[in-house]
Amino acid sequence: xxxxxxxxxxxxxxxxxxxxxxxxxxxxxxxxxxxxxxxxxxxxxxxxxxxxxxxxxxxxxxxxxxxxxxxxxxxxxxxxxxxxxxxxxxxxxxxxxxxxxxxxxxxxxxxxxxxxxxxxxxxxxxxxxxxxxxxxxxxxxxxxxxxxxxxxxxxxxxxxxxxxxxxxxxxxxxxxxxxxxxxxxxxxxxxxxxxxxxxxxxxxxxxxxxxxxxxxxxxxxxxxxxxxxxxxxxxxxxxxxxxxxxxxxxxxxxxxxxxxxxxxxxxxxxxxxxxxxxxxxxxxxxxxxxxxxxxxxxxxxxxxxxxxxxxxxxxxxxxxxxxxxxxxxxxxxxxxxxxxxxxxxxxxxxxxxxxxxxxxxxxxxxxxxxxxxxxxxxxxxxxxxxxxxxxxxxxxxxxxxxxxxxxxxxxxxxxxxxxxxxxxxxxxxxxxxxxxxxxxx
Ligand code: SAH
Numbered sequence: 001x002x003x004x005x006x007x008x009x010x011x012x013x014x015x016x017x018x019x020x021x022x023x024x025x026x027x028x029x030x031x032x033x034x035x036x037x038x039x040x041x042x043x044x045x046x047x048x049x050x051x052x053x054x055x056x057x058x059x060x061x062x063x064x065x066x067x068x069x070x071x072x073x074x075x076x077x078x079x080x081x082x083x084x085x086x087x088x089x090x091x092x093x094x095x096x097x098x099x100x101x102x103x104x105x106x107x108x109x110x111x112x113x114x115x116x117x118x119x120x121x122x123x124x125x126x127x128x129x130x131x132x133x134x135x136x137x138x139x140x141x142x143x144x145x146x147x148x149x150x151x152x153x154x155x156x157x158x159x160x161x162x163x164x165x166x167x168x169x170x171x172x173x174x175x176x177x178x179x180x181x182x183x184x185x186x187x188x189x190x191x192x193x194x195x196x197x198x199x200x201x202x203x204x205x206x207x208x209x210x211x212x213x214x215x216x217x218x219x220x221x222x223x224x225x226x227x228x229x230x231x232x233x234x235x236x237x238x239x240x241x242x243x244x245x246x247x248x249x250x251x252x253x254x255x256x257x258x259x260x261x262x263x264x265x266x267x268x269x270x271x272x273x274x275x276x277x278x279x280x281x282x283x284x285x286x287x288x289x290x291x292x293x294x295x296x297x298x299x300x301x302x303x304x305x306x307x308x309x310x311x312x313x314x315x316x317x318x319x320x321x322x323x324x325x326x327x328x329x330x331x332x333x334x335x336x337x338x339x340x341x342x343x344x345x346x347x348x349x350x351x352x353x354x355x356x357x358x359x360x361x362x363x364x365x366x367x368x369x370x371x372x373x374x375x376x377x378x379x380x381x382x383x384x385x386x387x388x389x390x391x392x393x394x395x396x397x398x399x400x401x402x403x404x405x406x407x408x409x410x411x412x413x414x415x416x417x418x419x420x421x422x423x424x425x426x427x428x429x430x431x432x433x434x435x436x437x438x439x440x441x
Pocket of ligand 1: 127
């Protein structure tokens, strides 16, 4: 079957690209951009109180408080995605992104033997746009999936965003669950009749056969930062500036801190960022996939253990000093894919990371673009499709900076040689779509 022609061929989405907006992977920062706003936010007051009582805090603690503190955290109350917000992500730019990911999950489900049921679990689903595009593909390929029992499981800490996700997916306001004992805090049914549940933590999602998706999720998890000094590694901490009241500054810990154990013995960089929470999530995903099957697809901007200082802030589509007006801007750091692979501890096979432009091309984005362009004469829609394609694929835009990593059970690759075929010098194609060219049947 030609998946790309069948997937949503009759449906062109309304204009959604809001160009030019800033995507978070764009810049590096030393955190020294000029302050845009010196206002004393409730979060700043909270942090100053905390530091005065217990001393300087790690960058990881700072990031966690600023982003996800239940009362004042940036993610808890904001809708930060899109033109009116602080940054834009691939699914908000073009419907093609989610459609191709939808095809990836179906392709994996078929390749792994068409299990009678699967859970689709998304970590940090934003506005729910990516899932909406994936579900449209599932509906269009309904004849394939008609005997499969699908459920959706959303891991989201933000009350505000979970409300938006519910509206996107179910077209209704979904009330909070009353049962305080249950880890499910919201429950609904999508437009196409698929049950959907919301959780605050991946640990709470039922350990069933699942496909996991994390797009621009790992980059918001808190990082520890370390600087190499003549006295060895020292952790970067956040302290109150003694010269200026109500202002924060970075300092180095006077001696070794417990988090230093995360640094590799053979580390050659002089500044590193480590994200232990990402390690915990990867271990949980790997454990689950090795026990129950399924797969995980992780997409984010990042590097393979080579970059140093990538911690930065975004507000209103501009870079924002990470220590200024905390709680009003997004904070992020590039994902270290080499660390994610290491944390899977051999429990699963990993594919990638490969660049977004390669993954999407392997998934057939060029064919998909052509099909969608052939469907419309509307100049604004055609322009949206072409601009969206350029944004996702152009190496100077998102094409190179964003990467895809997949985790699959070892059995999924069993019997195949992925390195090199003994009689050929060329690597044999990956059996996992996106990580090799899509086989057209
Ligand atoms: N995947 C979406 C949104 C990316 S923004 C997209 O690509 O458009 C990051 C998302 O992760 C938001 O939904 C945010 O609320 C959520 N998030 C941040 N920290 C989280 C945490 N610790 N646990 C679960 N979700 C989190």
